Amino acid sequence: MPYHDVETTDRAALRDRQADRLQETVDRAYENVSLYRNRFDEAGIGPGDIDSIDDVERLPFTTKEDFQEEYPDGLFAVDWDDVARVHASSGTTGTPKIVPYTDGDLQVWREVMARSLHAAGVRPDDTVQNAYGYGLFTGGMGFHDGTEALGATVVPVGGGNTARQIDLLQDLGSDVLACTPSYCLYLAEQAEERGVDPRELPLSAVVIGAEPFTDPMREEIEAALDVTAIDVYGLSELIGPGVSIECEHAQDGLHIWEDHFYPEVVDPDTGEVLPDGEAGELVLTNLTKVGLPAIRYRTGDITSLTREPCDCGRTHARMDNVTGRTDDLLIVRGVNVYASQIEAAMVDHRRVPRRLRRRSGRPRGPRRAAPHRGARGATGWRRGGRARRRRAPGDREGNARVRPAGDLTGRTPPRVYIGERGQERVCADHRPGPARGSAVHRSGQRSHRLCATLVTADTPGRGTSPRGPRRRPARPPRTPRCCRCGGSPRRSP
Numbered sequence: 001m002p003y004h005d006v007e008t009t010d011r012a013a014l015r016d017r018q019a020d021r022l023q024e025t026v027d028r029a030y031e032n033v034s035l036y037r038n039r040f041d042e043a044g045i046g047p048g049d050i051d052s053i054d055d056v057e058r059l060p061f062t063t064k065e066d067f068q069e070e071y072p073d074g075l076f077a078v079d080w081d082d083v084a085r086v087h088a089s090s091g092t093t094g095t096p097k098i099v100p101y102t103d104g105d106l107q108v109w110r111e112v113m114a115r116s117l118h119a120a121g122v123r124p125d126d127t128v129q130n131a132y133g134y135g136l137f138t139g140g141m142g143f144h145d146g147t148e149a150l151g152a153t154v155v156p157v158g159g160g161n162t163a164r165q166i167d168l169l170q171d172l173g174s175d176v177l178a179c180t181p182s183y184c185l186y187l188a189e190q191a192e193e194r195g196v197d198p199r200e201l202p203l204s205a206v207v208i209g210a211e212p213f214t215d216p217m218r219e220e221i222e223a224a225l226d227v228t229a230i231d232v233y234g235l236s237e238l239i240g241p242g243v244s245i246e247c248e249h250a251q252d253g254l255h256i257w258e259d260h261f262y263p264e265v266v267d268p269d270t271g272e273v274l275p276d277g278e279a280g281e282l283v284l285t286n287l288t289k290v291g292l293p294a295i296r297y298r299t300g301d302i303t304s305l306t307r308e309p310c311d312c313g314r315t316h317a318r319m320d321n322v323t324g325r326t327d328d329l330l331i332v333r334g335v336n337v338y339a340s341q342i343e344a345a346m347v348d349h350r351r352v353p354r355r356l357r358r359r360s361g362r363p364r365g366p367r368r369a370a371p372h373r374g375a376r377g378a379t380g381w382r383r384g385g386r387a388r389r390r391r392a393p394g395d396r397e398g399n400a401r402v403r404p405a406g407d408l409t410g411r412t413p414p415r416v417y418i419g420e421r422g423q424e425r426v427c428a429d430h431r432p433g434p435a436r437g438s439a440v441h442r443s444g445q446r447s448h449r450l451c452a453t454l455v456t457a458d459t460p461g462r463g464t465s466p467r468g469p470r471r472r473p474a475r476p477p478r479t480p481r482c483c484r485c486g487g488s489p490r491r492s493p
């Protein structure tokens with residue numbers, strides 16, 4: 001049973017609804033946003049000119065640059081008095097994009113997120129640990145509000161603080177973890193470092209997004225945590241997470257909630273709309289957003305669409321897993337290469353050393369078979385049951401001193417995971433080697449060598465300070481610590 005009847009509505013009725021909503025959106029944008037009014041005039045489109053949803057192709061595109069040039073509120077379609085909340089993109093590649101939400105927009109967001117989590121298999125009696133960053137980034141609040149709207153329990157941990165994340169997972173018996181895919185793997189590795197078998201964590205599923213990832217990386221996550229990994233997609237410019245998600249039933253493409261977001265795939269160079277099945281740049285149009293309706297927004301994400309009904313019964317269009325971005329494209333000797341393809345090769349390359357490393361004495365169960373799409377059937381991934389407290393000898397507080405490599409508070413991730421889980425499973429900035437430490441450290445039940453570059457405890461990012469220039473006189477350098485166990489060279493056995 002879907003969360004909302006509209007998920008299985010027939011496509012003719014859906015198209016009628018989309019056309020009505022597009023007309024309202026175009027009228028509102030023309031009335032209230034000068035950029036849209038000027039562009040619609042140039043294109044010869046005015047209020048009342050939308051007869052069917054196919055007319056969307058007559059509308060001009062909106063781009064990231066439009067958001068940046070109209071910073072902060074040039075694209076707002078309502079007065080500030082009517083704005084209930086703002087969020088912003090991370091701004092790591094330029095001026096942040098500010099997006100406003102009216103009360104009604106927030107209600108829509110809660111509804112599509114609840115719908116998404118339900119499609120992913122979350123039910124009201126589940127507990128969701130939310131490890132997406134809270135704040136201007138939409139990930140934290142989006143999952144938080146959606147989980148509450150669904151009636152499930154949310155644990156609002158936010159990004160980072162991995163030792164605490166692991167403790168809470170065990171103590172509260174969370175069923176679902178929401179975080180980025182790279183953080184899933186980091187958390188699994190940190191659990192192992194603390195003597196906790198990540199496969200014994202109570203999780204049944206992880207809902208991963210905010211970064212492109214490949215099927216091999218998904219399989220690695222599912223094997224490492226013994227979970228089903230569900231892909232979720234969204235972006236601040238449209239609403240945040242909740243634009244589309246895979247269903248637990250088939251995991252065969254992400255269902256786009258088409259009654260709120262109209263999808264197209266276009267040729268990135270010409271802007272021509274491509275037929276279903278062909279890969280190109282995803283273009284999305286808000287059909288119901290009032291605060292800032294994004295009309296034909298070029299997402300930069302590479303995917304393809306299908307409008308065939310899913311095995312689960314939902315009729316909305318599905319998009320393929322995002323495999324790259326138009327701005328990640330490298331042309332190597334005339335061949336198009338996306339960063340995600342490099343990542344896929346790296347994951348495969350690392351597999352052999354990862355298996356060979358399993359000699360630390362901890363028995364492992366048989367590796368779970370690779371997920372077979374479409375075979376999950378009615379039983380789904382839910383294992384049920386609550387976690388039992390499990391703390392291995394040697395597990396102690398204070399081991400996890402390493403910052404995760406990814407930016408967990410922003411939408412722009414590290415595109416290539418080189419080094420993050422390199423041959424020796426070290427943190428992103430540190431490679432193994434004998435240069436500055438060949439002593440053996442002990443962390444839990446595992447031994448490892450010091451990495452070549454040592455981190456200094458309590459240093460919030462090398463060379464930077466959140467408080468600006470140093471105000472205090474220079475202190476003697478702190479004892480360098482190993483980036484893996486936090487131990488100092490003197491503590492080596």
Ligand SMILES: [Zn+2]
Nearest residue numbers: 247250310312
């Ligand atoms: Zn489905």
